[in-house]
Amino acid sequence: MRKFLLLTGIICASVFIQAQDLAELRETARVFTRDGDYSNAILVLNRARQMQPDNLGVLQDLAFNYFLLNDLKNAVDIVRPLVDRKDAEVQTFQVAGSIWKA
DSSP: OHHHHHHHHHHHHHHHHHHOOHHHHHHHHHHHHHTTOHHHHHHHHHHHHHHOTTOHHHHHHHHHHHHHTTOHHHHHHHHHHHTTSTTOOHHHHHHHHHHHHO
């Protein structure tokens, strides 16, 4: 009986996690970033990136968290193509400038 309940709980949790939309994932990542838990923020943002690989906001947040984690190689790899995009925002250039300065 306990195994059945545990299995049911795991299945329900996995369905809930998959049901999260992009906005919820970004907000979860922001909470992790504010708390200084950059590794978990990166994990959540990579999940969001799988949902929408070209989403500018997700990629900006991901590059910024790599920067905060001091993983400059990954940060540069993510931010470099973003500054060439036509939909790049001021925040994109601010994040890129901080990464390149470091």
